[in-house]
Amino acid sequence: MLRKSKMSLLFAFVLILSLFVSACGGSENGGGEDGKVELRFILNNDSPTLVEQIKEFEKENPDIKVNVEKIPLDQFFEKIETMIAGGRTPDLLYTPVLATQRYANMDLLLDVSGDLKEEKDDFLPSTLVSVKNGDKVVGVPHFTDSIAVFYNKDLFEKAGVKVPESIETTWNWEEFAAAAEKVKSANNLKYGVSTGSDVSQFLPFLYQNKGTVLSEDQKSAGINSDSSIESIEFFKSLFDKGLASKESFIGSEKSDELFKQGQLPMVITFSGLINSFEKDIQGFEYGVTYLPKKEVTATKLGGANIVSFNETKHPKEAVKLMKYLTSEEKMAEFAAKEGVVPTRTSAQESVDYGAIDEGMQIIINEINSVPEFAVKDFSIPEYLGYKSILTSEMQSVILGEKSPQEAAESMEKQINNSVLKK
Incomplete structure (x- = not known):
């Protein structure tokens, strides 16, 4: 009888423990076992520069772990649509400019207007076109090209x-x-x-x-x-x-x-x-x-934006990473290594392209002269x-x-x- 009672107690303990673990680990975007906030970040390219900057962010923010997933561009749109349909949107998404408005029109994207209020004027107006949803800003332009x-x-x-x-x-x-x-x-x-x-x-x-x-x-x-x-x-x-x-x-x-x-x-x-x-x-x-x-x-124009979804459980941390990657310093570093154009005026002024600088300055001048109607025409799903x-x-x-x-x-x-x- 005593043995039976002990077995019953053990079973009950295991059941409660399993339910507790399930509750803690059931969300793809939840916290880790060590108490860290975990962010799921999906990229559409294999940029070593971006991945390295994400690792630097983790070092500077030891309470945040970023789980990076890479989806090839030829599979990107279909897989993201499947995630949206299944309610499995990531915390952050690195998305081509042309796709941003689709997610914005579905009211899926986190409003970051307040977070960018003091920095908005530093971004090229043409690059902000694709991250607007009415009066809201629902993403941060990371780079542009042409x-x-x-x-x-x-x-x-x-x-x-x-x-x-x-x-x-x-x-x-x-x-x-x-x-x-x-x-x-x-x-x-x-x-x-x-x-x-x-x-x-x-x-x-x-x-x-x-x-x-x-x-x-x-x-x-x-x-x-x-x-x-x-x-x-x-x-x-x-x-x-x-x-x-x-x-x-x-x-x-x-x-x-x-x-x-x-x-x-x-x-x-x-x-x-x-x-x-x-x-x-x-x-x-x-x-x-x-x-x-x-x-x-x-x-x-081309390029990419960084967006977060309304369903994220960690909007504060998601925005923190967005702002880190799109800061003047990190944006200029990314642009120099990848041969692309920063979306911030300040980063355009500080970026050092080395051997390709002469050509890149001409590309920058041309990009900065693009009329807004031309950007609006293709920045749509x-x-x-x-x-x-x-x-x-x-x-x-x-x-x-x-x-x-x-x-x-x-x-x-x-x-x-x-x-x-x-």
Whole structure:
């Protein structure tokens, strides 16, 4: 009888202990066994700089442990949607600019307006567009990048062509095409300028003419406008005149590699490739110059934001990490190592890019001149939907299968019916 009572007490103790452990450890975002606050932080890239800075944060804040999870970008959106549907949102998310508004529109993101109140003016207004939800600020811009023009200094010098020295004196469209033609001819090259296959490299020309993919209120397509069609016509003319490679635009040829090999005088591509160019280019000197302008100077921005979710059990600690990673010092350090642009004005002034500094300053000047309408046009969740439509239709234009007018009408119809579901 006594043995039976002891066994019953032991069973009851084990049951109570198991329930206690379950209660303490049931939340993915809860505290650890040592009493530390644990934050779950999901990244969409494999940046060693960011991971190292997170480790430094842990050393400076021994009461906080950050559990980092990395999701490849090609799986990122689907997996985050699954987490949202299952109520398993992380404490912090490192998200592409274009995805932030989707989560904001679902009212999932933590309002950090009060936490950024004293620092808000230090951020570029264009980078804050994607982290706003009405009057609320629901994230912190971490870095930005853009579409830029890289050029072969040796080929330009041989042709006697000088690039613009400032954003105020940059080429207009006609001057840009003329420079490409002159350098091509002087060096007996196949092309004068080229882009990659990503339609993002067309968007600067659209925005330079004050064209947009969507209407001003973003409730309908805006691509079928006179200014947008004129942009498509000019872009098409670069290929029709033999200045740009059709093969590169449809993806059967790598324009970035051709540039590295000295076969292209200019390449319009992602500014983040500057570190790759600095490392790989041998045998000639390269530089960065400004995109041409039409009505305005403009490029297409990229980058990432750091956000937290309303469901976090540790908003104070989550915001503390957000502010740490986006401080002037840490942002400048990240930008220098990754070859990207800080979203803080103060960090732009203090960052030391070393060997790539000259080119990065031109990229910064260009980014700081981007009009807000151009940022608003793509900083929305629908961007991924309409980007595939733009890609297909612009390829049809470049290959001569459709006129700019026909493509604009087709894009308008598809965006309204398939993306915006009007």
